[in-house]
Amino acid sequence: ERGGFAHFMLKEIFEQPQTLENTMRGRLILEEGFTKLGGLNLTKEELLAIDSVVITACGTSWHSALIGEMMIEELCRIPVEVEYASEYRYKNPIVTPNTLVIVISQSGETADTLAAMREAKRRGARTLGLVNVVGSTIAREDDGGIYLHAGPEIGVASTKAFTSQVVALALFTLKLARLRNLSVEQGRRIAQALAELPAQVQSIIERADEIEALAEQFKSAHNFLYLGRGYNFPTALEGALKLKEISYIHAEGYPAAEMKHGPIALIDDLMPVVVVAPHDAVFDKVTSNIQEVKARKGRVIAITTREEPALKGQLDYEFRIPETVDMLTPILASIPLQLLAYYIAVKRGCNVDQPRNLAKSVTVE
Ligand code: M6R
Numbered sequence: 597e598r599g600g601f602a603h604f605m606l607k608e609i610f611e612q613p614q615t616l617e618n619t620m621r622g623r624l625i626l627e628e629g630f631t632k633l634g635g636l637n638l639t640k641e642e643l644l645a646i647d648s649v650v651i652t653a654c655g656t657s658w659h660s661a662l663i664g665e666m667m668i669e670e671l672c673r674i675p676v677e678v679e680y681a682s683e684y685r686y687k688n689p690i691v692t693p694n695t696l697v698i699v700i701s702q703s704g705e706t707a708d709t710l711a712a713m714r715e716a717k718r719r720g721a722r723t724l725g726l727v728n729v730v731g732s733t734i735a736r737e738d739d740g741g742i743y744l745h746a747g748p749e750i751g752v753a754s755t756k757a758f759t760s761q762v763v764a765l766a767l768f769t770l771k772l773a774r775l776r777n778l779s780v781e782q783g784r785r786i787a788q789a790l791a792e793l794p795a796q797v798q799s800i801i802e803r804a805d806e807i808e809a810l811a812e813q814f815k816s817a818h819n820f821l822y823l824g825r826g827y828n829f830p831t832a833l834e835g836a837l838k839l840k841e842i843s844y845i846h847a848e849g850y851p852a853a854e855m856k857h858g859p860i861a862l863i864d865d866l867m868p869v870v871v872v873a874p875h876d877a878v879f880d881k882v883t884s885n886i887q888e889v890k891a892r893k894g895r896v897i898a899i900t901t902r903e904e905p906a907l908k909g910q911l912d913y914e915f916r917i918p919e920t921v922d923m924l925t926p927i928l929a930s931i932p933l934q935l936l937a938y939y940i941a942v943k944r945g946c947n948v949d950q951p952r953n954l955a956k957s958v959t960v961e
Contacts, residue, residue, distance in 0.1 A: 603948045605751035605842070609934050610801050612756050613794040615746040616927070619760040623767055624790060629783020630774050631767045636724065637740030643775055646696045649676040650721070652684045652712045653700035654958070656754040656837060657761060661700055662830035664765035667923050671773035681712035682961075691719040698724045698768075702749055702757035703957035704732025711961070713738065726764050728757050742768060751949045752956050753842050755934045758834065759797075759927050766790060766923060789921040793928070796918040800931045803915075807932050810897065810913055811939030814868050820845060821859060821894075822933075823852040824872035825882055831872045831926040835933035842951050843941035852885035863892040870936070872929045874901040876922040886910050897936075899929050 601607035623631050636643070649668055651661035658680060665676040679689070681699075685708075691697070697716040701709045704727040713723050713734060725738030728746050735741055744760040766786070774783045814820075820839055824832035833849035840847050850859055852871065863869065869889045873882045883906045889896055890910045897913045907914075917928045941948045 602942070603751065603938075605753055605755060605938055605948050608749055608751050608756045609931070609938065611747070612759055612801070612931065613798040615756040615760055616763055616797060617794045618745040618747070619763045620767070620790060621745070624787050626784065626787050626791060629770070629780050629785070629787045631771045631787070633742055633767060633771060635741045635743065638722070640775060642722075643772060645694050646674060646772070647694045648692065649674055649696050649698060650679060650684070650689070650691075650716070651676060651698040651700065652679045652681045652709065652716070654681050654706050654708055656758050656834060657700040657702060657709070659830045659834040659837070660758055660761035660765060661698070662833070663762050663827060663923075663926050664698065664700075664769070666827055667765055667769040668772070670923070671769050671778055672776055674772075679712070681706070681708040684712040685715040689715070689719065691716060691721040693720055695721045696724060697721040698726060699734055699738060700726045700761055701732075701734050702728045702744070702754055702761075704729045704734040705957045705959050707959050707961050710734055710737070724768075726761055728760065750956070752951055752954050753838055753937070753948070759930065762924075762927050763790065763793070769923075786921055786923070789924055792920065793924065796920065796928055797931055800917055800928065801935075804935050806915065807935040808939045810915070811936055811943055813913075814897070815940050815943040817845060817866065817868050819862065819867060820847040821855075821862065821867060821869045822847060822849040822872070823855060823869060823882075823885060823889075824849070825852045825878040825885075826876060827922055827926055828872040828874065828876075828929055831929045831933070832870070834930055835870055835872070835937070838934055838937035839940065841954060842937055842948050843944055843946055844952075845940065852882055855885065856888065860888065860892065863889060863894040865893040865895065867894050868897055869894045870897045870899070870933065872899045874899070874917065874925045874929060875904075875919065876925055883907060899932055
């Protein structure tokens with residue numbers, strides 16, 4: 597069942613080179629920098645008519661929604677709102693016939709997400725489901741969909757479904773952006789970067805032992821802060837959620853610059869601060885946030901992509917990941933964070949696959 601792995605969660609983390617491959621299979625057209633998505637149920641004209649997007653989900657799927665928001669706004673130039681499914685249905689949402697409501701759910705059975713989708717449909721929106729479980733309720737009731745094809749996810753902590761969701765969002769964004777005004781060169785660059793992901797993820801999981809050693813160092817901490825900016829603010833939220841749910845350590849994810857508006861007060865020499873800092877558009881800004889943490893004696897664990905002189909002496913621990921286009925950095929950066937949460941939880945003797953108080957899918961409101 598677990599294929600020689602101690603837990604489903606570890607197996608599912610290690611499967612990601614394969615699952616990402618499966619999410620992309622038959623969908624990427626490298627030469628044209630375009631994607632083929634057979635289940636959208638939207639004509640080219642209907643796709644071009646979309647003038648606003650709402651993405652709704654819960655938990656980890658809500659984090660991938662935040663990444664999707666940035667992708668769609670950056671490349672398609674269409675306004676996007678991300679809504680917690682549990683809030684969306686009670687807020688009298690604004691929907692027009694040209695609003696596309698994207699619903700993200702690994703299980704396809706989350707009660708709040710399903711109810712949000714039904715509410716959106718009732719108000720006349722078109723719905724698009726990004727779902728992993730084939731034939732699940734959301735997949736049956738949406739107007740169109742993109743299956744994740746990540747295979748069964750058994751561990752309560754979502755890992756491979758998350759990275760597949762981000763890839764599915766990238767595939768959709770690429771298609772819509774190319775239909776609008778993204779150049780073929782830019783499209784090709786993104787398609788190429790997508791195609792390289794599985795091997796890059798493989799190169800990270802081969803170094804899992806480094807993260808295991810890091811976990812040993814930090815397993816007794818009582819609190820963790822996770823910081824990121826831009827595409828990696830949601831990565832920080834996701835890293836913190838993984839740690840909370842399986843190790844029961846209190847953790848918060850924050851946009852790095854927001855720290856000085858409050859949470860910086862928490863930082864002392866006992867506080868591990870995980871900073872997601874790839875060389876992307878906001879790297880210089882993140883560098884100064886790291887210096888702010890260090891000045892308060894926080895212990896900085898950084899996920900980086902390159903050697904950086906400005907960070908010399910500022911990092912207590914550094915884990916390098918391969919470079920990719922900015923919008924895909926959350927996929928690579930989240931792998932070491934999944935592993936960190938996993939190894940810390942195991943070392944604390946926690947039930948990783950079935951954490952207390954949690955169910956794999958939340959089918960009650
Ligand atoms: O099946 P769904 O994607 O709809 O589930 C949504 C959340 O319940 C889920 O992501 C939850 O937050 C996970 N336990 C996170 O690891």
